[in-house]
Amino acid sequence: MRAVLQRVLQAGVQINGAEQGRIARGILVFLGVGRNDTREDAVYLADKVVNLRIFPDQDDKMNLSLVQIGGELLVVSQFTLWGDCRKGRRPSFAAAAPPENARPLYEAFIERLRQHSVPVQTGEFQAMMQVYLINDGPVTLLLDSEKVF
Known part of the structure; x- marks a missing residue:
């Protein structure tokens, strides 16, 4: 499972011009x-x-988690x-899970x-979406459950 995390001041996602989800300060997660x-x-x-x-403490060092700052998530x-x-x-998308396997894992993550x-x-699984954000920092990180990076 792979994720791109962006620390944001705000972010949102729209589908067909209608807002699907919106957050204030927190993390925007793109999940593949x-x-x-697996579920693990x-x-x-x-x-x-x-x-x-990845959030700044009183000394402006990245030392606080999303939980500690009371932040929000947009997945x-x-x-x-x-x-x-x-x-x-x-x-090539051969390494991506087919939708029938990916959806339950996406839902398990959430x-x-x-x-x-x-x-x-x-957002909505398998939908065409428009994502907007105000990146904070900017801070953008890559995660991989196999710890490839």
Whole structure:
């Protein structure tokens, strides 16, 4: 499972011009599910996201987690995180999980986040979405449940 995290002052997602989800200060998570991912990957990544110390403390050092600052989460599914661009000019998505396998893991990830009692908004799985954000920092991080990066 892969995630791109962006620390934001605000973020939102729209589908067909209608707002689907919106958050204030927190983390925008783009989540991609890989062909070999399991529920354990979803749990590991969700726990990592809410506890990652990427928010500034009183000394302006990244030392506080989302839970500690009372932040919010916006989760957007994005299978293109599994795009392999090493060959040719068109990405290969062979490593991405098919939708029938990815959806339950995407939902398990969101369920685990909510167990941490943080507000969670989402996009819509498999929908074409427009995502907007005000990046804070900017701070953008990559996570992989296999710890590839």
